Amino acid sequence: MVQRDAALGNGIPTHLDFSKLDSRHGYTLFLAQARTEALLEERARELGVPILRGHEVVGLGQDGDGVDVQVRGPEGVESVRARYAVGCDGGRSVVREAAGIGFPGTDETLTGVLGDFAVIDTDPAVLGAARASGVLVAPLEDGLTRLVYVDPERMRVPACEQVTLEEFRASLIRLCGSDCGVAEPRWLSRFGNATRLAERYRSGRILLAGDAAHIHFPAAGQGLNTGLQDAMNLGWKLAAAVNGWAPPGLLDSYDEERNPVGRAVTENTEVQMLLAELTLVRQYRRPAAALRNLFDELLRMDEVNRKLAAEVSALGTTYRPTTPGADPLVGRRMPDIGLTATASEAIRVYELLPQGRFVHLDLAGDPELGAAVTGWSSRLTAVTVTKRDDHADLEGVTEVLVRPDGHIAWATRTADLAARREERRAALTAWAGMPS
Numbered sequence: 001m002v003q004r005d006a007a008l009g010n011g012i013p014t015h016l017d018f019s020k021l022d023s024r025h026g027y028t029l030f031l032a033q034a035r036t037e038a039l040l041e042e043r044a045r046e047l048g049v050p051i052l053r054g055h056e057v058v059g060l061g062q063d064g065d066g067v068d069v070q071v072r073g074p075e076g077v078e079s080v081r082a083r084y085a086v087g088c089d090g091g092r093s094v095v096r097e098a099a100g101i102g103f104p105g106t107d108e109t110l111t112g113v114l115g116d117f118a119v120i121d122t123d124p125a126v127l128g129a130a131r132a133s134g135v136l137v138a139p140l141e142d143g144l145t146r147l148v149y150v151d152p153e154r155m156r157v158p159a160c161e162q163v164t165l166e167e168f169r170a171s172l173i174r175l176c177g178s179d180c181g182v183a184e185p186r187w188l189s190r191f192g193n194a195t196r197l198a199e200r201y202r203s204g205r206i207l208l209a210g211d212a213a214h215i216h217f218p219a220a221g222q223g224l225n226t227g228l229q230d231a232m233n234l235g236w237k238l239a240a241a242v243n244g245w246a247p248p249g250l251l252d253s254y255d256e257e258r259n260p261v262g263r264a265v266t267e268n269t270e271v272q273m274l275l276a277e278l279t280l281v282r283q284y285r286r287p288a289a290a291l292r293n294l295f296d297e298l299l300r301m302d303e304v305n306r307k308l309a310a311e312v313s314a315l316g317t318t319y320r321p322t323t324p325g326a327d328p329l330v331g332r333r334m335p336d337i338g339l340t341a342t343a344s345e346a347i348r349v350y351e352l353l354p355q356g357r358f359v360h361l362d363l364a365g366d367p368e369l370g371a372a373v374t375g376w377s378s379r380l381t382a383v384t385v386t387k388r389d390d391h392a393d394l395e396g397v398t399e400v401l402v403r404p405d406g407h408i409a410w411a412t413r414t415a416d417l418a419a420r421r422e423e424r425r426a427a428l429t430a431w432a433g434m435p436s
Helices: 033-046 094-099 124-132 165-176 219-242 252-280 282-299 302-313 417-432
Strands: 056-062 067-073 076-082 085-087 111-119 136-139 145-149 183-192 195-197 206-208 338-341 358-362 380-388 399-402 408-412
Touching: 056 085, 056 094, 085 094, 094 206, 111 165, 124 136, 124 165, 145 165, 165 183, 195 252, 219 252, 219 302, 252 282, 252 302, 282 302, 358 417, 399 417, 408 417
Parallel strands: 085 206, 358 380
Antiparallel strands: 056 067, 067 076, 111 145, 111 183, 136 145, 338 380, 358 399, 399 408
16 A cells, blocks of 8 residues: 655655555554554453553662662552563653653654544545645544644644644644534644654663653654564563573663664654755745655655655664674564465464564474474474465575564574574574573
């Protein structure tokens, strides 16, 4: 599916084409935030994770053995002792501040407005005029429609100022000549382009993820995706540390891998919003139009379009290999190829990942594979592949070790069985710890 990059203001005519990326889901998916939260909570409860509403962290401290968290709840303030604490408490993170982690960046200079409505004029001409005026119009679940815009006359209003239905309608009329018939708002929000990145994502036993680690203008929906990917990267590494099998340096690799991703996202959103802001400021509109035309020409080049689509979607995220001479696949996302495994139905690689374990794919065949990986059986799903989809990146590859987050930890093209076994053991020890 071809999806327009949601740069507000006068957008660039050429769209980012996600359909050409190496994914079975080459499209964007709009979900209301409440729906996303409900799905995540449902899954957490299925896994037996307690979720406490009406509680807030008011302070914390750490020592060499754990973290003491002060929590204010219905019964007052109590102290909770944990081995680790992860701050996912937003841009004003109490956890980050208590940990003494700096949050450098820039304050907001511009704000946009978002609204989810149960009632809207569905006339294609009305919605077409809104889109032509720089308003993002996106259908959501349950019959809701999301509208997002930046009003040049209101773009300096602080993000903390509440949005009213009257303001929303007045801005739409200024922008596109109609209020688009919006009524029955389910959510109205103002958001700014303040951009900040945590100096580090870990301080001892305290870690950061999501908006606590990075804030930026929500261009192209990258904030939610980046936060979820932070959690996916950290989750299995933290579990390894808590369960006592993490190899040296594994938990440190969270900051090493995700901080550069956060920096890339904050930088690309700053660039997008600078271009959008220039088009909204009268004295810059002419040169901004020329710059926009230049970007449009660049986006018509397949290679440029694919690169930016991969960056915005995060499908192009690659982590730097930790060992010299690593295969070019290491650090990249594992292609979701279809495959047939010994004593198994035809499956896809990503169907093997939800268990939160490493996945080892033997593409060349080792009759002693089961015995060789027994020591890691509680952390690893080993699969002997008898048939698989062709994929250019996997040509000549004999074995692959996929991390629980879907990125490739190790790959080899070695044909010699004895050498492969030696490489495999070294890779498993480096990533999945010592065998039990």
